[in-house]
């Protein structure tokens with residue numbers, strides 16, 4: 001889900017180039033939110049006490065659950081906040097109010113920065129495109145990056161050698177993929193299960 005009001009625009013895209021970032025590119029997505037705007041969780045998860053550093057200012061890091069293959073899930077930061085709502089260690093639902101936006105940390109004006117990492121700590125270059133989480137709806141499967149869908153599909157192929165012979169895959173192939181699980185099945189079919 002969008003982490004702010006629907007009418008707030010994207011002001012800086014994922015991987016936009018710029019000299020203001022140590023990596024030379026933007027590690028998340030920015031929304032133009034004025035001071036005091038509500039900030040919402042993009043997906044179900046747990047508010048954590050984790051910090052990714054002072055550049056993010058007042059920020060929540062949310063543990064957004066596990067991947068379908070059991071690996072630790074995605075962690076998202078909601079940065080430059082004015083104040084946080086909620087307590088570390090408690091569960092939140094997609095769309096739940098978690099704070100109010102502002103301009104704290106390394107920030108040139110009020111906005112909301114969201115960023116996804118596949119582990120609890122900030123690791124240079126490992127950030128993922130937040131768009132699947134922004135686009136997700138409450139009735140969707142867990143959002144996943146394209147990289148992880150590929151990886152999980154390959155794990156499925158390794159463990160279920162005859163997956164593509166099953167009727168499930170045929171059914172999935174008849175419709176355009178809509179959710180993570182159907183996309184995984186589609187890729188399992190496309191990449192083949194033998195070899």
Ligand SMILES: [Zn+2]
Pocket residue numbers: 012026028029030112113114
């Ligand atoms: Zn940003």
